[in-house]
Amino acid sequence: MPNKKDQQEPVCAVYCVHDQIVKEAxxxxxxxxxxxxxxxxFKILGDPNRVQLIxxxxxxxxxxxxIAVILGMSTSAVSHQLRLLRNLKLVKYRKEGKMVYYTLDDHHIVNLFEEGLEHIKHT
Amino acid sequence: MPNKKDQQEPVCAVYCVHDQIVKEAxxxxxxxxxxxxxxxxFKILGDPNRVQLIxxxxxxxxxxxxIAVILGMSTSAVSHQLRLLRNLKLVKYRKEGKMVYYTLDDHHIVNLFEEGLEHIKHT
DNA sequence: CTAACAACTGAACATATATTCATATATTCA
DNA sequence: TGAATATATGAATATATGTTCAGTTGTTAG
Known part of the structure; x- marks a missing residue:
């Protein structure tokens, strides 16, 4: 632990600071x-319903x-969740008549999801 | 779109359901x-301070x-965040006298972090 | 045109999460 | 031992998030 004279801010009340480490970090x-x-x-993936949705x-x-039937949610609730995913460009959609079909926007999101899944399986 | 007779639950008010897709999913x-x-x-990674911390x-x-100095937070706030990460086994610590030194618990978490970083860099 | 329906949205409420403050614990050193 | 200090914690408040409800939009069919 550096003493007072090693500090860049010698008046600071916190004396345990490692200046070099702090600087590098x-x-x-x-x-x-x-x-x-x-x-x-990450936060958008931080909900069990959205994890299942992804x-x-x-x-x-x-x-x-x-999706609503599969997750046992209202279409309204699903639509709200999909909007969050859309806003972050994680999903895209295709309109066909009255229906709207969703897919993942990007393969990165699959990788991220799979990596997370591997992580929890090995703990 | 399947008609009523294709439905597993023919009384259901929702007629747009694709039974086979729902079943598979x-x-x-x-x-x-x-x-x-x-x-x-994912949720625990869904905070800018914790992202910087990781x-x-x-x-x-x-x-x-x-960490407190680097992030510009109180040690109390940092300690609370570290507890969250500890609870999910994302970080581990080593005591040395009064000091407690933290490290990541697991290389999976680094992979996950790097994968996420690559994702946002390419969008 | 109107009726029916899939999806979307805004707003209000309920719940969950984060931050702060005061205090507790644990260690070192005099 | 007691004072100083590094970290941890509980509890209260402030903020964020999720769900529901009511109503809207856009499309198809009659």
Whole structure:
């Protein structure tokens, strides 16, 4: 533990700070917009219903009504969840008459999902 | 679109259901405990401060006080966040005197983090 | 045109999560 | 032992999130 004279801010009340480590870690920090976008992406996956929803979409194109039946949710609730996923560009959709068919927008999201699944299976 | 007679539940008010797709998707659903654990793992990564925290821990072992300085948070707030990560076995710690040094528990979490980072960089 | 229906949306409520503050625990050193 | 300090925790408040309900939009069929 460095003493007072090693500190960059010797008046600071916190004396346990390791200046070199703090300096390096600060330089390697993500820029705020990256941290926020990454967190948003993870957060949207942080709900059991949406995890099941992504899992369904990973296998097939499917309409809102079918999703509602599978998840045992109202179509309204499903639609709200799909809007969240749409806003983050995680899903895309195709209109066919009255129906709207959803798919995953991007293969990265499948990779991320699979990686997470492997993680919890090995713990 | 199947007609009424194709339905497993012909009295159901929803006629747009694709029985075969619903059946297949239901069979491929995650078991609830898996969906919940996976969602918990993603959710814990779904916060910009924790994203930065994981990023810091991905590079080095570091004490609570240094993390607080780097993130500009109180040590109390950092400690609460670390407890969340500990509860999900995402980080582990080592005591040395008064200090507690944290590291990531598991290389899977680094993979997951890196995969997410790649995802947002390519969008 | 109207009726029926799939999906979407805004707003209100209920629940969950995060932050803060005060205090507790554990360790070191005098 | 007692003072200082690094971290952890419980509880209360503030904030965010999810669900439901009511109503809207857009499409098809008659």
């Amino acid at each position: 600060k330089e390697q920090m993500l820029i705020p917009v990256q941290a926020i976008r990454l967190a948003e992406t 899992n369904i979409l990973a296998g097939r194109e499917i309409c809102v009504c079918d | 239901k069979e491929q659903m995650l078991i609830p405990v898996q969906a919940i654990r996976l969602a918990e793992t 990023n810091i821990l991905a590079g080095r072992e570091i004490c609570v006080c240094d």
